[in-house]
Amino acid sequence: MEIGLINKEVEGEKAVLVGVISQDQTEQEANEYLDELEFLAETAGAVTHQKFLQKLTVPNPKTFLGSGKIEEVKEYVNAHDIDMVIFDDDLSPSQLRNVERILEVKILDRSNLILDIFASRARTSHAKTQVELAQYQYLLPRLTRMWTHLERQKGGIGMRGPGETQIETDRRIINTKIALLKKKLEAIDKQKAVQRGNRGQLVRAALVGYTNVGKSTIMNMLSKSEVFAENKLFATLDTTVRKVVIENLPFLLSDTVGFIRKLPHQLVESFKSTLDEVRESDVLIHVLDISHPNFEDHFNVVNETLAEIDKEDKPVILVFNKIDAYTYVPQDEDDLSEKKPENYSLEELKKQWMAKMNDTKCVFISAQDKENIEELKSVIYEEVKTIFEKRYPYHNFLY
Incomplete structure (x- = not known):
């Protein structure tokens, strides 16, 4: 399954938006937040086809939404050939993985969507470096999503090591990349500080x-x-x-x-x-x-x-x-x-x-x-x- 990003080559990817009405939020406020999420989706190049809201005291730790609502979303996604589902709140790595498995389409949360917009808007080396650093920091705890094909093996002799080894390898590569990007940003920041001082x-x-x-x-x-x-x-x-x-x-x-x-x-x-x-x-x-x-x-x-x-x-x-x-x-x-x-x-x-x-x-x-x-x-x-x-x-x- 593809990591959640808007495909710029697909004109107007069809999206469904999902939000929750929490204890400290009214239904009107939740709808306003979804309206803003729709504007974010539009900025990224997606077309919103439907919005779903559910009143929850605490989000489901496995699927964020309740079982009935997630099935309702799935029925709509299948019936209308939807490309992606975007959640207005951040999903944990396990929620992201579980929801993706159930809905079988691309899943984005609010942070992922905003990062995608920032990536498309970055023009200078400074902005590109900042966005790239933020993307790697977002991706790091979600690396297991890249290895969902191993879950089909259902474990067994010889099946535990390779996946874990590959994930650890990727984690080291990304940590190294993050360290390099931070050093690059420090150098750019010093240069900009000199520029500010010269004004x-x-x-x-x-x-x-x-x-x-x-x-x-x-x-x-x-x-x-x-x-x-x-x-x-x-x-x-x-x-x-x-x-x-x-x-x-x-x-x-x-x-x-x-x-x-x-x-x-x-x-x-x-x-x-x-x-x-x-x-x-x-x-x-x-x-x-x-x-x-x-x-x-x-x-x-x-x-x-x-x-x-x-x-x-x-x-x-x-x-x-x-x-x-x-x-x-x-x-x-x-x-x-x-x-x-x-x-x-x-x-x-x-x-x-x-x-x-x-x-x-x-x-x-x-x-x-x-x-x-x-x-x-x-x-x-x-x-x-x-x-x-x-x-x-x-x-x-x-x-």
Whole structure:
């Protein structure tokens, strides 16, 4: 059975998505997670044909899903000639092996899918090395899946050693490869650290945010450059740094990889060096897609991730992008239930967030339509100017 990867040569591989409703999750949240998984699958080149959800207190340790639900998935897979089944949560090596044996199609979990997308998006040597390292770290505990043909032998004299020997051989090869990739990354990181040091003492700003919120579009607009941007997840993997001048004030602006829920820990580890631009920045420009129904969740995910990689308290500019796509749905007067995010007008949301964020500056823009861009530039200018004046109190070229 083939190791779970999207086949780029097969146009629109047919996929089924599977998720669970856990104790700390509502059905609505579980469905939202599956919608995001569908977007991930689409980014990878797959076409989603069906979604399955099961309410479980604890996932089945053997097959993740209960026996009845796994049979339901199998019937659908067989009836509709499905190519792969993608799980929204990570599967253990034994679960992966058992599910693959039952369904007899390619099985991916969320981490595997994200790694596949990263592999297809990597362009530079740095990004390719980071992704390759993460892939090997993901593969290492799952090596037994490559030797499922030995299970047909049902053991017996002479059948125990060879499989184990081969697995151990592969494990040594992969461990050696991981060590070499880590050394290569260390060398690249040292080189990049020198490059960062050579930029002088210009103020540094970093664009951060959930994936696909429009960071690269804002980067292109402010720096008048052509950073790759499209409506797909993880369009940007490599950190791009550009010199930007607003009025007469120069500073450095970096565009970083987007964050996402349940980002594989292998990727977080291997991409930490890429996020050095975030750690070494003087101000963070946190971009949100206000048209997305879960933008508040995205806000929390990014803040949690930033807390892991950067403990320093830095000034933040909160940029609510895509106001052109925001949809306001007035709540029925007879509906006494709690308002949903879409039941607030744009003006109401503005007042709420400006009151909630206290000292944090909030700007509402449309990078696509270039709406309120001058306000954004003005806010960035004032923040960078304040930092510059603290760093160079006797420098007067601004005036």
